[in-house]
Amino acid sequence: MLANQTAPDTAETAPERFDFVVVANRLPVDRIAGPDDKPQWQRSPGGLVTALAPVMQSADGAWVGWHGAPDEELAAFSHSDMHLVPVRLSSEDVELYYEGFSNSTLWPLYHDVIVPPEFHRTWWERYKRVNARFAEAAARTAAPGATVWVQDYQLQLVPRLLRESRPDLRIGFFNHIPFPSPEIFAQMPWRRIVLEGLIGADLIGFQRPSDASNFLRSVRRFNGYTVKGPAVQLTDDDDRPARTCRAEAHPISIDSRTVAELAQDPAIIERSIQIRAELGNPTTILLGVDRLDYTKGIRHRLKAYGELLADRQLAVGDACLVQVASPSRESVADYMQLKDQVELTVGGINGEYDTMSHTAVRYLHHSYPQREMVALYLAADIMLVTALRDGMNLVAKEFVAAHADLRGVLVLSEFTGAADQLKQAVLVNPHDIDGLKAGIMNAVNMPGQEAARRMRLMRRQVLQNDVARWSDTFLGSLNSGAEEPAEPVAVGGEA
Template identity: 40%
Template sequence: MAKTIIISNRLPVQLQISNGGITAVPSVGGLATGMKSVHSGGDSLWIGWSGLTDEEIPEELISKIDSALAEHGSSKVNLTEKEVDGFYYGFSNRTIWPLFHYFLEYSEFELESWEIYKAVNQKFADAILEKADNEDTIWIHDYQLMLVPQMVRAERPDISIGFFLHIPFPSYEIFRTLPWRKEVLLGLLGSDLIGFHTYDYERHFLSSVRRLLGLEVSFNDIYLDERVIKVDSFPMGIDYKKFSEAAKEHSQRSEEQKSELQKRLDTHKKSAPDAKFFLSIDRLDYTKGIAKRLKAFEYFLNKYPHYKEKVRLIILAVPSRSNVPQYQLLKREIDELVGRINGELSTVSWTPIWYFYRSMPFENLIDLYTSSDIAWLTPIRDGMNLVAKEYIATRTDKTGVLILSEMAGSANEMNESLLINPNNFEQIADSLNEAINMPKEEQIARNTVLQKRLERYNVEKWANDFMNSLINQKQKDQTYQTKRLSIDLMNTVMTDYKKAKRRLVFLDYDGTLAGFHNDPQKASPDEELYRLLDEISSQENTDMYLISGRDKETFTEWFLPKKYNMIVEHGVWISQGGEEFRMLENVKKDWMEKILPVLESFVDRTPGSFIEEKNYSLAWHYRKTDPDFGQKRSVELNTVLTSLIANDDLSVLNGNKVMEIKSSNVNKGRASMRVYSEHDYDFVFAIGDDWTDEFMFQELPKESVTIKVGRQKTQAKYFVDNTKNVRSILKRFAEKR
């Protein structure tokens, strides 16, 4: 039976060793909660580090630990202290974490940490390979394991792999500073599906893939070798029901049932009924902007002094990575800020800031959520921020105001909150003032919308959406495989090829017979290609045509005096049997004087682009430009040209990193049919890679064998992945086997 294997840095259980025994306690973290529906439903296994290093585990407890974890559907990856230090505290949290959160100044690029990161990722991959069968589904989580997908893919090419990144993916300009940027991208591209919290992170990733790896990206599909990787956004939700019901139960408690914290909160509420509680809950991390928030609070009280003794900021800072130097410095800075602000502003009956540096049980979190009038969550950069969603879920009477940083991933879903720039103290102060004075009717209206959205797209739906998308991606790939020119299909083609009385073969050049090159003139034929074309063209009753958008001068240089048949410039010129080129279509070129200055202006404004002037067409190439910029300029140029040629008999062809303007009555379909009509062919074959070849696929008889190079939408019957596959076909034609 197929199973789901979940992989994360930490297992969803905590191990406790005492009195020679071992206890496994389920975790209550966001990921553990989020994956509950996937992990508990059906056959599943969770692989991760136990939280205990090899040095901390007595040898006699190893089997007991394995048994305890197995009861929770888990299996551990063993790590030494050195591996944890280099992999987790080193590369993961001193390189990737600050870099991906735009804190470049904190990023450390140490080769030793990178090597340990690679080695530990391989350990995780090996653990997966040991447990996984080919029909299983693998879901890998987060930045600690970004190399694992490709490591697994290398050994199990057909297994289904999903990856979800729970932190931001930075812009290309930030990501490119990572020395091992290509290795990380290729590691992630071992997945079938890559998920992010927001579209911004998704587009940053796609931009880096285009610009650093030069891979083809179509919408949110990435084409790599013989695979298509889908990239999409899945905003993580919360267990809405858990928080909502806990808040309802909390509101019904008697005085005796209340926690000590709740009693303390109630006391202060009663002493100042009109006072407002501001709530701030974060892990202690420089990305959360706690220090800035404290300074902004001081700024607010100075700008609006009449709120002194009428507001109180409750800060819960949960300890995190306390052995990392930046976190130690941050802790000291926050301690000093709280001490100074309280020291300067406190009165006998009022302390402006309540500061808690500790973890709190779930019950106390509900105390804080339900007692606070305003949740003030302003991270400098945050992948999602689930605290914002938890606060809204606990507002059973729908009152309360959420002030949220626009830099948090959750801001995209929570436009009804007051969104602020965490660096703009003036805006923050005014937003706090607005929140204090917001009418209850408006609070209820805003929170009603938020609650409906959060209840609908909860954490279970997030997990199910990702899994369904992963399944669909695999099914989509299987659908593609039905059109792939398999060995069996190729054998059938060869049977028809060999028994045919007269054959007609059309071969596109760029992207089909030869790969693309930044300089088109350097994509010249190699000796193997010459040999294959010689053998095919010399076969009895075989008419082979090279059919291309290239100019006749280039093909004359490359292929004459070979006895090949050639059609160039999409059907303007034809050469048969090695003769000089002659015109196949009578076309005009006076329009070129009008179009050329337009193309020149785009060359001036698009570094790396250039113009190719053919006899009867003009081509604007942008293969050497920045991929994103080139694509943007091509859309702009297409708009300009469409308007410019509206009254002319011209068309614009959008090829692979090239736009060509030519006469409308010239195309490969028209040219190929003119050749086809000259003889009685019982085998017709055509292969090409871009949409200029679609005219040929569409016009040729239905019984023709038409093949697309690449996986784009096509009229062709079959597809192959790349030029290497094309060479394999040519070899079989040449050898008639």
Template identity: 40%
Template sequence: MELLKRVTHPLVVVTNREPYIDERTRSGIRTIQKAGGVVSALDPLLQSLGGDWVAWGSGTADRDTAPKGTRLVPPKSPRYRLHRVFLSPEEIQGYYTHYANQGLWPLSHLLIERAQFSRDAWPIYRSVNQKFARRVAQQSPPQAWVFSHDYQLALLPQELKKLRPDIAIAHFWHIPWPTFPVFRLCPQYQEIVRGLLGADILGFQTPDDVDNFLTAVERTVKSALVDRDGGDIFWQGRTVRVRAIPISVDVEAIEALVESPRIARWARGIRRRLKASHRYLGVSVDRADYTKGILPRLAAIDAFFDRYPEHRGQVVFLQVVVPTRSEVEAYRKLFREVEQETLRINHRYAYGDWKPVITVRRAVDRARLMGIFRAADFALVSSLFDGMNLVAKEFVSAQVDGRGVLLLSETAGAAVELQEALHVSPLDPEGLAATLHQALTMPVSDREARMRRMRQQVHEHTIYDWMAQIFELLQEVSETYARS
């Protein structure tokens, strides 16, 4: 792997969620590898390089398998060290449930009315970030590279830099960074900005995110000098490099998966059944999160069948809705509302053996999910606001036959790169319905041309290119430290 040559220092990854989780079951302890773009990219890298991963130990059997907080992973063929940060129930509530997911998450996604910042949660959020920083400082070799992630750990860079100034820190912010008038609604906005400025490199998904963050620094840290053209911040004798580095997927791995005999045969079987019944298949995949625009999407599907009755009986929409953050009432309520709205639409339009919306209420095995993407005629990604949305890129990667259409929210980060998608407004159900009609009546040659250009884009900007950019910047930082 060419990427391995770019990692010239010991690598320490820091995330909220861990790559391997140990759970108690009736048959004993079961180790589960967690899904997700970051894990799928960085786990193989650490398996090849060795190194360390620091994360919250959230599994029910995590303490059993790592009583001192550290275990070797993967379990059957250990290649690197996983360091678990154990949290009390009070810490989980304050740090994760309340401050991160009821405060920073909705605010960053512009859902101001949902954002709740608890004064009791803030000191817990801060202390957990400090706990993470102490663990990372303890486990990091001299001159290590630390690659930390996201809004749960916004204070980690500054806390870690205090403890280990020899370490080069890259922090990637995966969700949107809001405009300053919105961000300022966070009562601790100044502390969040200063916390992130402890990093040497700050990565964001889009140029707009970078621009919004630089504005926040200008308005918050008066002693900082901001170079907007270069994307650098000069503060406290250090340079913080702020860059738009959009995350992506492993397109070759997805292609290999959908072209494997089992999945290719399965996808062809789906296509044959659709052709025999003269039907089209659409798909969406989301966590049951209010930022994903699931209810407005269902309103658009309702409008589609109402305004274009010729498609009744011909289009089947498969929505995969995965329960998430069940400890938060807003998420449980959303899941119930999605079920109720789906039942209403099906009751209104279904006839014979056809119903317009089929819901899968759990995560789908990745291989089968990619097979569904290959078989589908269209995918509908209509997030209200998204840092990136890798489902869009996964759909394009799986479309090796080059025949599907991607309908993509113009407020998702992926829309910046996937220009050939049909861009939609998630809050315009009639407009989205019209665009779906356009997708289904589009000439095959237009479909193929659009998909060909999007596939070229994901091939030229893979998750390995994303990591390579991060590591190139870390190398620059290390060389600067060596000269000073």
């Protein structure tokens, strides 16, 4: 348990306190080499930083997180009008808490056991220890009555730890990945403790109503709490009503207006034309943009595309698949194996179907800056998002935001959170290879007028519900303590 942080500090030891505190595994900055190779910080790309930076600047905010380098201790510092509080992680912490429990236990478990999760007590013990470290840093940083927003699956024990040490705080938690059904979550040896950690929050946000429902069903089944609508009813030591913890769907989004503005930049438009020329000006460019992760369905996508070439429904020269697969967790065995499998599949397709002038698959194992990504979106005719399980998938929304020209078709897995919102996409089940092939050909052959109608409706949704609205809606619900969820949440019976 944390030491109580509400007692006044002495003048000599009093830390700076803030009314709004974000707690995340990583700080919102990256260290780069500046002039004369002197290290300096730059703001990280990504929707979460974009959403929360203005809130922090206007609400006297601080961000608690790891700065990315193990075995290094840094003092708190400021950057871009944000106060940053680094949490130290050792190399062993990274191995056991992050690569181990977070990414080899929780990640596969929460993504429907696409890869079997591993349950190791040493990983769990380190996860608890590191979560306590983050909670202590947040408790030291939060002013009396502050709002603390904890982010994602790496820090699920932090809300309870904060509640015990700082009952004066208003605590929110957002789960950026799916939450599994109780039947899958049941495998977790420490399931009750994880759930107790989460219900330390006043409000827990999920990407989809089904995720919120899964959480509420698990709390009722494994911890025995009473659940009424979206709220877990909590009692004190004398079994009297004490407070509630609400679970709501708050689907995250992107900085859609920035993407839309970049798509109007003449230099980026020219780059998109250049990309098509470099690919030999095929009739149809299909695009996949993913982290190299087994949840993204890259192998299913390649299999479907390879079969379409074999069936002669598509032909190299008329069609080209560009697959961007940014490096991810390359020290984890499952990811190393996936990299080998994807590269072997790409090599097989290209060896079979490439011509002297055209390639079947242009495979790019890199990360690219935002301007280049927008140029790729503009160059593409069809976006393939074939995730086997995804909390949201922001690439799908970026593709839509980029196409003010209303050109292009989105082929979208029904197992993504984005499928709840982008209903005019060509929705597919990526496990069904024949169905996936049919979806791709539907996109290839879709009349321009129909594609434009679908894109117009999707763009309206993405532009109206941007990442700023996501953060405003979540924080508004957290601070109002409203009893009604942002979206309806149905809690079904147990299987």
